[in-house]
Amino acid sequence: MTEILRLRNLHKSFGPLEVLKGIDLAVAQGEVIVLIGASGSGKSTLLRCINFMEIPTSGRVFLHGTPVGRQTSSGVSYVERELTQIRARIGMVFQHFNLFPHMTALQNVMEGPRTVLKCSPDECRNRADNQLRKVGLEWKADAYPSQLSGGQQQRVAIARALAMEPEIMLFDEVTSALDPELVGEVLITMKELADEGMTMLIVTHELGFAYSVADRVLFLADGNVLEQGSPPEVLTYPKEEATKNFLRGHSSFRLPEPQLD
């Protein structure tokens, strides 16, 4: 197993509020990790610290064994230039898609290769065509985001991140803003990506999806990883009382989650 990402004793505070209280995590190449937990447990913040959308208050992030930032006597210092390069290597998809509304689907997907990677126009076009085809939306290439359904927008957003050919993909509650009937198409796209061997960290409330796609499930509570293991270990036979409560609350008024194959 090749380690691609390691977090060491990661802390993050917003003012007096400590959101992450020392996270340690090693992620193998190709591993699919699902983060679950109540809102406020720190799952989103954890994702956002991995690609430095938030700067960790302390602790270290290692990418392929190389630490990000420079250790100084007063903590780790980061240079913005290094962080933009790290972000370019890690894809992120958001709850609210955040497509660029003044660009077509194709232009959205071309934007990263064009502006950040400085690819040639042909190369940008190629990458964008390929990624749109992969998410099944090549026929919507010339549509503007406003002309797409929520599910289609989210798939374009996934294609946009993939066009950067990232080493890791982060998904931050990407189906939470979707109408229920549009959730499936996005989950299927993610499942295909996982099957291709993409390293993925996913924050989601879709426990059925987590069960069928995750290699490892992490349960976060109050800024700590309280419990982790295979999907059956965490989702079916949780050991911790908090995990059991969370799962009970989560499924009390739900039909059984659909099983993806």
Place this chain on the structure above:
Amino acid sequence: MGYEWDFLVVLRDFDLLLLGLVNTLKVTVLALVLGVPIGLALALLRLYGNLVVRAPVGLLIEFLRTTPPIAQLFWFFFALPILTGIEIDPFRASILTFALQSSAFFAEVFRGGIVSIDTGQWEASKALGMSRNESLRRIILPQAVKRMIPAFLERAIELMKTTTLVSTISYADLLYQANSIAQSTYRSLEVFSIAAAMYFLVIFACSMIVRYIEARLAIASEAAH
């Protein structure tokens, strides 16, 4: 009333009025061409500069917005030469005043436009690995500028009206020309009526264009939702 209208006297000097109109447009357009980029620079400094920059820039903007344009014009024309020892002609003083004055307004329009863009747009471009400048240039400003166009055009029209002040420092704009013709022909009523009509025609045409563009933008953004 027994007043005898005589437009002919005035129309003989119509070329002078036209010259005045051209001069008015010259000041307006130059003030816009200089004022918009200065305004953008001021807005970016006010938004993203460090504290040492932000405070004075904010003060400058507020100062330019809250002092009467005529006081600024007099300052640049009469006071600045004393300070610098360099004589300044009415044309340059006018450009300087109105470029700076409108830049302050444009700075606020830019700032309003930029902050009105959803933070998710910043997040998405940042996550792709864009620097702040790249995000601004490629993602934020194109969207912000589109929202700002009506306010810009509105401001441009306002500016053209304000430039009549330059006649007070003997710059030969439309109003100044009208005034001199009136004094030489004693036909104030005719001259100023024609001058007013000329302002009306130009500005009304401009505001028609503004309205047309606004309507087009409204349709475009409706199609976008």
